[in-house]
Amino acid sequence: MIATESLSKRYPRVTALDRLTVDIGPGVTGLVGANGAGKSTLIKILLGLAPASEGSAAVLGHDSARDGAAIREQVGYMPEHDCLPPDVSATEFVVHMARMSGLPATAARERTADTLRHVGLYEERYRPMGGYSTGMKQRVKLAQALVHDPKLVLLDEPTNGLDPAGRDEMLGLIRRVHTDFGISVLVTSHLLGELERTSDHIVVIDGGKLLKSQSTQSFTETTTTLLVEVTDSDAHPDGALALRTALAAAGVEPVAEPGTLPGAARLVVVEADEDSVYDTVRDTIADLGLGMVRMEQRRHRIAEVFQEDREAAAS
Numbered sequence: 001m002i003a004t005e006s007l008s009k010r011y012p013r014v015t016a017l018d019r020l021t022v023d024i025g026p027g028v029t030g031l032v033g034a035n036g037a038g039k040s041t042l043i044k045i046l047l048g049l050a051p052a053s054e055g056s057a058a059v060l061g062h063d064s065a066r067d068g069a070a071i072r073e074q075v076g077y078m079p080e081h082d083c084l085p086p087d088v089s090a091t092e093f094v095v096h097m098a099r100m101s102g103l104p105a106t107a108a109r110e111r112t113a114d115t116l117r118h119v120g121l122y123e124e125r126y127r128p129m130g131g132y133s134t135g136m137k138q139r140v141k142l143a144q145a146l147v148h149d150p151k152l153v154l155l156d157e158p159t160n161g162l163d164p165a166g167r168d169e170m171l172g173l174i175r176r177v178h179t180d181f182g183i184s185v186l187v188t189s190h191l192l193g194e195l196e197r198t199s200d201h202i203v204v205i206d207g208g209k210l211l212k213s214q215s216t217q218s219f220t221e222t223t224t225t226l227l228v229e230v231t232d233s234d235a236h237p238d239g240a241l242a243l244r245t246a247l248a249a250a251g252v253e254p255v256a257e258p259g260t261l262p263g264a265a266r267l268v269v270v271e272a273d274e275d276s277v278y279d280t281v282r283d284t285i286a287d288l289g290l291g292m293v294r295m296e297q298r299r300h301r302i303a304e305v306f307q308e309d310r311e312a313a314a315s
């Protein structure tokens with residue numbers, strides 16, 4: 001979908017991209033980096049809206065420096081900042097954007113209605129956008145990126161300014177852009193954890209340089225930490241507590257788990273550094289007469305992988 005080769009962008013005072021070489025395939029790719037890491041600069045170069053200082057970039061096989069118009073025909077772009085005209089409605093605006101992309105009038109109106117419904121805008125779509133909430137504006141920006149049925153969309157910080165519920169809804173919508181329509185997505189965020197569930201692949205840049213590019217799956221490899229969930233029983237109304245106590249007595253000391261996991265209070269967490277721990281856990285649960293709901297190896301969360309990398313670099 002996207003390939004850059006030693007791509008650099010230098011402004012008089014700052015190097016926004018520094019010899020960035022990266023390949024991005026189909027699916028949903030998260031582009032992560034702190035503010036100022038160079039994400040928006042990369043997107044503008046890919047779209048052919050800004051020239052690179054050095055190196056090259058190709059999108060869907062087109063050279064960004066030469067074929068910007070061909071790229072923009074097949075690619076949707078959701079800019080980061082608020083850029084919607086306040087005095088027109090979402091429908092008028094998205095129809096206009098569809099017409100700009102070359103759709104005939106009837107097709108533009110039909111595609112607009114479908115796309116706005118897909119992003120969750122209904123009756124409000126006839127009202128002027130000046131009165132919209134941030135979440136509604138982000139949805140319109142997403143809709144105009146999708147209306148001409150692109151092969152790829154570049155979404156610049158689509159969750160910016162949203163509350164946690166709005167953020168989750170937007171991330172769900174982005175996932176569906178790929179699963180429902182087969183459109184590939186490059187989505188940027190300064191929050192690593194946020195793209196963990198949404199992306200198939202993660203690219204991390206820092207100071208314009210490539211830090212990592214790998215599948216989300218390989219970021220979240222399994223650990224030796226074992227999560228165990230058990231049922232309660234009449235004899236043990238708090239099954240998890242009973243299991244923790246019995247495991248400690250059997251020489252397997254449960255470890256504390258940060259309360260960030262869903263249902264953390266109901267989970268018993270042990271370090272399974274030896275295979276015998278699995279047997280001890282199973283036998284202890286059977287002896288207590290509890291039901292085992294699940295026993296699974298915990299997966300790394302991406303943020304922890306980076307924490308470990310940073311700690312390794314520091315030591």
Ligand SMILES: Nc1ncnc2c1ncn2[C@@H]1O[C@H](COP(=O)(O)OP(=O)(O)OP(=O)(O)O)[C@@H](O)[C@H]1O
Nearest residue numbers: 011014015016033034035036037038039040041042
């Ligand atoms: N037109 C410009 N002129 C000068 N410097 C610029 C220009 N555009 C961006 N920069 C600088 O280049 C660096 C990268 O900016 P960029 O907007 O690409 O970062 P970003 O990762 O998208 O961050 P943010 O999310 O804050 O926009 C920053 O230091 C920024 O100040």
